[in-house]
Amino acid sequence: MRAVALDDAGQPVLADVPEPEGPGELVRVLACGLCGSDVEKLRPEHAGVVLGHEVVAETGDGRRVALVHHQACGECTRCRAGHEATCEIFRAPTIRPGGFAERANAQAWVELGHGVDAARATAVEPLACVLRGAARVPRGRILIVGHGFIGRLFAAVLERRGDEVFAVDVDPARAGRGPDAPVDAAVLCAPGGVDTALAATAPGGTILVFADAGAIPAGPVYRRELTLVGSRSATQGAMREAAALLPALDLPEPTVLPLERFAEGLSRYRSGGALKVVFVP
Incomplete structure (x- = not known):
């Protein structure tokens, strides 16, 4: 064949x-x-x-x-x-x-x-992977970092459950609405973007690592009491x-x-x- x-x-x-x-x-x-x-x-x-x-x-x-x-x-x-x-x-x-x-x-x-x-x-x-990851994201204001197809799936799922969703991307043509204030959670679903997620997430917030986004510095996680969670497949x-x-x-x-x-x-x-x-x- x-x-x-x-x-x-x-x-x-x-x-x-x-x-x-x-x-x-x-x-x-x-x-x-x-x-x-x-x-x-x-x-x-x-x-x-x-x-x-x-x-x-x-x-x-x-x-x-x-x-x-x-x-x-x-x-x-x-x-x-x-x-x-x-x-x-x-x-x-x-x-x-x-x-x-x-x-x-x-x-x-x-x-x-x-x-x-x-x-x-x-x-x-891929939607099944996203549903499993979204279950680990607290409700509220959420930033999607990486607005490709996976990012669009996350946005669709989170908006459907009632969250306020923002989205950024290295490609301006793909980016959605940028955050106007700190967010409760960020979803890393593309390589890179760690600094963007850390800068946008409020103290006590959550970052879902859904892609190999690179090294995540411990300092901001420790000082701002952030929660890191991972999900795949x-x-x-x-x-x-x-x-x-x-x-x-x-x-x-x-x-x-x-x-x-x-x-x-x-x-x-x-x-x-x-x-x-x-x-x-």
């Missing part, structure tokens, strides 16, 4: 790869979104890998589903404490070989309704919640391209020319 795999230099190329095998069910991929974490893996040590985890597929009996990227055991101390993404088995792949392919072997999924097309439905997985429960919520959100339309134009889509993502890129087989 056709797939976008990484060559020896860690660069994506369209290739013929074996049909997926192993546990799970064979599904037909309808669309797969490009995530920043995919771009981070474009390195020689990942040669041969097929990336892609924001996957919408069709099962053998015709159901449209969003594939679950990772699964926790649900029984260990970490899982019971709500830290499923740190479960010992969480890193095991559940989508083989990956979503940038014609077919995949899937171990778990959530069903989709009929009101959202496949390309837009690829937002279920999604759970199957969050995926179900995201699938139900997605039709109600007003989100930017993705740029949709065939797998043959992967290099173009990657370039548009990296340059900021496309807020979200989705590939279809």
Whole structure:
């Protein structure tokens, strides 16, 4: 089957790869979104890998589903404490070989309704990650640092629950309304931005680290009694919640391209020319 795999230099190329095998069910991929974490893996040590985890597929009996990227055991101390993404088995792949392919072997999924097309439905997985992170953010005045697609998801979720949301970005064209006073919490969802978040957050406030934003100095955290919390990835429960919520959100339309134009889509993502890129087989 056709797939976008990484060559020896860690660069994506369209290739013929074996049909997926192993546990799970064979599904037909309808669309797969490009995530920043995919771009981070474009390195020689990942040669041969097929990336892609924001996957919408069709099962053998015709159901449209969003594939679950990772699964926790649900029984260990970490899982019971709500830290499923740190479960010992969480890193095991559940989508083989990956979503940038014609077919995949899937171990778990959530069903989709009929009101959202496949390309837009690829937002279920990142939305599930955002829902899990947003649950750790106190209500109030909240600053989003990094207003790309993930930042837009956070803004949509937080505004829906009644928060006053501000958003900044290194690209002025992407920035939203800047804060007019200190905020109760900040969400770091892009590289960099630590100084911006620290400067904007009121004493006693919270900073959610949702991206590898760089080193965070301890001084301001200590002196202003700030709370730092981290969150990454999604759970199957969050995926179900995201699938139900997605039709109600007003989100930017993705740029949709065939797998043959992967290099173009990657370039548009990296340059900021496309807020979200989705590939279809």
